Structure formats: structure tokens, C-alpha cells
Amino acid sequence: MSDLAFENVGVRYGHGPAAHQAVRGVSLHVPSGRTVGLVGESGSGKSTLARAVVGLHEAHTGRILVDGTDVVGARGSAASVRRTVQMVFQDANSCLNPRMSIGASIEEALAVRGRSARRDRAHRRGEVAALLEMVELDPARAGDLPMQLSGGQRQRVAIARALAAEPRVLLADEITSALDVSVQGTVLNLLMRVQRDLDLTVLFISHNLAVVRQLCDDVAVMKDGQVVEVGSATEVIDHPEHPYTRELVRAVPRIGTPLFGKGTTL
Numbered sequence: 605m606s607d608l609a610f611e612n613v614g615v616r617y618g619h620g621p622a623a624h625q626a627v628r629g630v631s632l633h634v635p636s637g638r639t640v641g642l643v644g645e646s647g648s649g650k651s652t653l654a655r656a657v658v659g660l661h662e663a664h665t666g667r668i669l670v671d672g673t674d675v676v677g678a679r680g681s682a683a684s685v686r687r688t689v690q691m692v693f694q695d696a697n698s699c700l701n702p703r704m705s706i707g708a709s710i711e712e713a714l715a716v717r718g719r720s721a722r723r724d725r726a727h728r729r730g731e732v733a734a735l736l737e738m739v740e741l742d743p744a745r746a747g748d749l750p751m752q753l754s755g756g757q758r759q760r761v762a763i764a765r766a767l768a769a770e771p772r773v774l775l776a777d778e779i780t781s782a783l784d785v786s787v788q789g790t791v792l793n794l795l796m797r798v799q800r801d802l803d804l805t806v807l808f809i810s811h812n813l814a815v816v817r818q819l820c821d822d823v824a825v826m827k828d829g830q831v832v833e834v835g836s837a838t839e840v841i842d843h844p845e846h847p848y849t850r851e852l853v854r855a856v857p858r859i860g861t862p863l864f865g866k867g868t869t870l
């Protein structure tokens with residue numbers, strides 16, 4: 605378990621007058637072992653904020669604290685603290701080499717983190733098998749290529765790769781939105797189980813307020829690079845205070861309500 609805190613974080617793209625301020629003065633706390641949802645319309649800065657934690661973008665103001673250590677521009681021991689944070693993306697293909705078996709991909713993630721690098725082959729295979737089992741994939745499939753797996757299975761492999769690093773904080777960026785609706789639930793159930801079993805601290809980015817309400821303890825709402833409302837997920841979604849949150853909640857289609865005029869329902 606680890607505590608993740610954003611203090612007055614700003615991230616911009618580009619420099620000078622043309623710079624685009626994607627994240628502006630965000631302060632947010634993701635307490636140890638809790639799951640916090642991050643919602644907001646497309647372009648509100650959710651991915652940028654998460655990517656700044658793992659160093660894919662540099663925050664130009666503020667601090668990002670993992671267990672009290674600032675990981676912005678981290679070097680040395682702070683860089684090793686940052687490695688306790690792993691991110692899973694919407695598109696599993698972005699982290700999987702199409703020519704590498706899924707077992708080799710997971711083994712690579714183990715080696716990068718120094719786990720297994722000096723162990724013998726049988727030991728490494730055992731670790732890969734355990735990770736595949738953890739994400740509910742048959743270890744006998746370790747030799748499969750990504751293309752031999754379904755989208756949901758590939759996302760499980762991406763989660764296994766992230767877990768190979770023994771993270772304490774997981775950033776989940778729209779991890780089911782590229783998947784068929786029928787498999788989204790199984791991947792989300794897996795995430796919930798893994799979070800509980802490993803006591804992970806999770807920042808869960810999603811457009812799906814119903815999922816956030818079910819999965820998350822708290823939720824933060826982002827608009828134009830800023831957090832405009834934060835609170836318990838049920839409270840914020842059931843009783844939104846900020847006009848923008850109300851708009852987001854209103855935009856969620858409800859079963860039985862007309863979608864495109866009379867007679868068309870979900």
C-alpha cells in the first residue's frame with residue numbers, strides 16, 4: 605500500500621505563449637489502499653495528470669508525492685519510489701510486442717524491475733505462470749502471441765505486466781473502454797480483486813460514471829485541467845454539487861429513457 609498525493613500540480617504542453625496548460629493547480633489525495641475515480645469530459649486533463657506520475661510528462665508546478673517522496677523529475681532513490689507506481693493504458697497493444705510471446709513479455713517486465721533477472725529459467729517461468737494465474741489466464745498459454753488472444757485477454761496480460769513490478773500504486777487509464785461491453789465487467793472484476801488481494805492504491809480514470817460509482821471509494825471531477833469537485837463516489841454521483849458534475853451525471857443515458865426521441869431506449 606502507498607499513498608499518492610498531488611499538490612498544486614500543473615502540466616503544460618509546449619513552451620512560451622503557445623504552451624497549452626493541460627493540468628492546472630490540481631491537488632488530490634489518493635489514500636493508501638483506496639480507489640479514487642477520475643472523471644471528466646474528453647480533453648479535461650485526466651490522462652495528462654496520471655502520466656505525470658510515472659514521468660511520461662513533467663509537472664512544471666507542484667509536487668507529486670508517493671508515500672511522501674516527490675517523484676517529479678525523480679532521480680536516484682526517488683526514481684525507485686516512482687517505480688512502485690505502474691500504469692495500465694486503454695490499448696493493451698501499446699505495451700505488448702506483437703512478435704513476443706505473452707510469457708516473454710511478462711518475463712521482460714520482471715527482469716526490468718530486477719525481479720528474476722539473476723534467477724534460473726525454471727524460476728522465471730514459475731513467476732510468469734503465477735502472474736498469468738493472478739489475472740485468470742491459463743499459464744499454458746504463455747507461449748501465445750498477443751494476436752492469438754482476445755482484447756480482454758490482452759488487457760489481462762497488460763495488467764500482469766504491471767503487476768510484475770510489484771507496484772503499490774496502480775494508475776488505470778480507461779482500461780476497458782476499448783473492449784467489448786461483454787468483457788468489460790470481467791476485466792473490472794479482476795481489477796477489483798487484484799486491488800483487494802494486493803492492497804493496491806488505485807487511480808481509476810473512466811468516462812463511465814456507473815462503473816466509477818460501483819468501483820471507487822472517492823471520485824474527483826476534472827474540467828479544463830482543474831479538479832472542480834471531489835468526494836465519496838456515491839455522494840458526488842448521486843448528489844452532484846458543481847454544475848459541471850450535474851451536467852456529466854445528466855448526460856449518462858439511463859435504461860428505459862428515450863435516447864434519440866420517442867421509442868428508442870437503451
Ligand SMILES: Nc1ncnc2c1ncn2[C@@H]1O[C@H](COP(=O)(O)OP(=O)(O)OP(=O)(O)O)[C@@H](O)[C@H]1O
Pocket residue numbers: 617624626644645646647648649650651652653
Ligand atoms: N502530447 C500532447 N501534446 C499536446 N497536447 C496534448 C497532448 N496530449 C494531450 N494534449 C492536450 O491536453 C489536454 C488534456 O488531454 P488529456 O488526454 O490529458 O485529457 P483526458 O481528459 O485524458 O481526455 P480523454 O478522456 O479523451 O483521454 C487536451 O486539450 C489535449 O488535446
